[in-house]
Amino acid sequence: MSYKFIFLPPAGERARSLGAAIQAAVSGIEIAYGDDRDQALAALPGARAAFGTLDAELLAAASDLEWLASPAAGPPKGYYFPELIASDITVTNIRGIYNDHISTHIMAFVLAFARGMHRYFRDQFEGHWRKGGEGSPSTYLPESTALIVGVGGIGAETARQCKNWGMTTVGIDPRVEEAPEGVDELHRPDALDRLLPHADFVIATAPQTPDTEGLFTAAKFEQMQDSAFFINIGRGSNVVLADLDQALREGRIAGAAL
Known part of the structure; x- marks a missing residue:
């Protein structure tokens, strides 16, 4: 069974470069890209990990999500919202890598x-x-x-x-x-x-x-x-x-x- 990881919108070329590096380093991982909102809503079901920013609608579609990786060391105002805080999703950031x-x-x-x-x-x-x-x-x-x-x-x-x-x-x-x-x-x-x-x-x-x-x-x-x-x-x-x-x-x- 593969592990599904999604880059949330706007994914873009940078996400594809990172995704290729992840796939080269980790076996059995499936990478999905949400270039826009519709793609993200379609790809979120089954995804266990995501990189980027969620809102309430995207969160509702993320029924299997376990891990949300923030792209910032200090997530901006509004990144955390009541539904996300109340969920069991683990949220991490990139603090320390730069x-x-x-x-x-x-x-x-x-x-x-x-x-x-x-x-x-x-x-x-x-x-x-x-x-x-x-x-x-x-x-x-x-x-x-x-x-x-x-x-x-x-x-x-x-x-x-x-x-x-x-x-x-x-x-x-x-x-x-x-x-x-x-x-x-x-x-x-x-x-x-x-x-x-x-x-x-x-x-x-x-x-x-x-x-x-x-x-x-x-x-x-x-x-x-x-x-x-x-x-x-x-x-x-x-x-x-x-x-x-x-x-x-x-x-x-x-x-x-x-």
């Missing part, structure tokens, strides 16, 4: 800002040369502090990489009980306002929750040093972009990477 990739991307931002590369690149594109790096100050990382808002998998790995460059690392998290490797200090979210003025890099990795949505406003940017950099790889809704734009235009912070 820790090294995303933390390396964060460190690329940190290093670029620290060495003023964003200014050098702009000058290069404009054909302008500044003698002796004039106008491109650098940040000495062993004397700098990274404030990491959210020290789950990605935040903790980022802290570890920051320590490789000699940085002081301060973490903020509502759930983590003990400071992960590489985190010098661990605080609760109510310490954010107190810690912001002391950070050279504010690195936000938090998921979207009622507590983090719209967290970074003009008031937060005003508390940062004018030499500090803001890096967000968490949900975009956690940042009020108009406030960030104004803070950058007015020179209240030195730069931002999103």
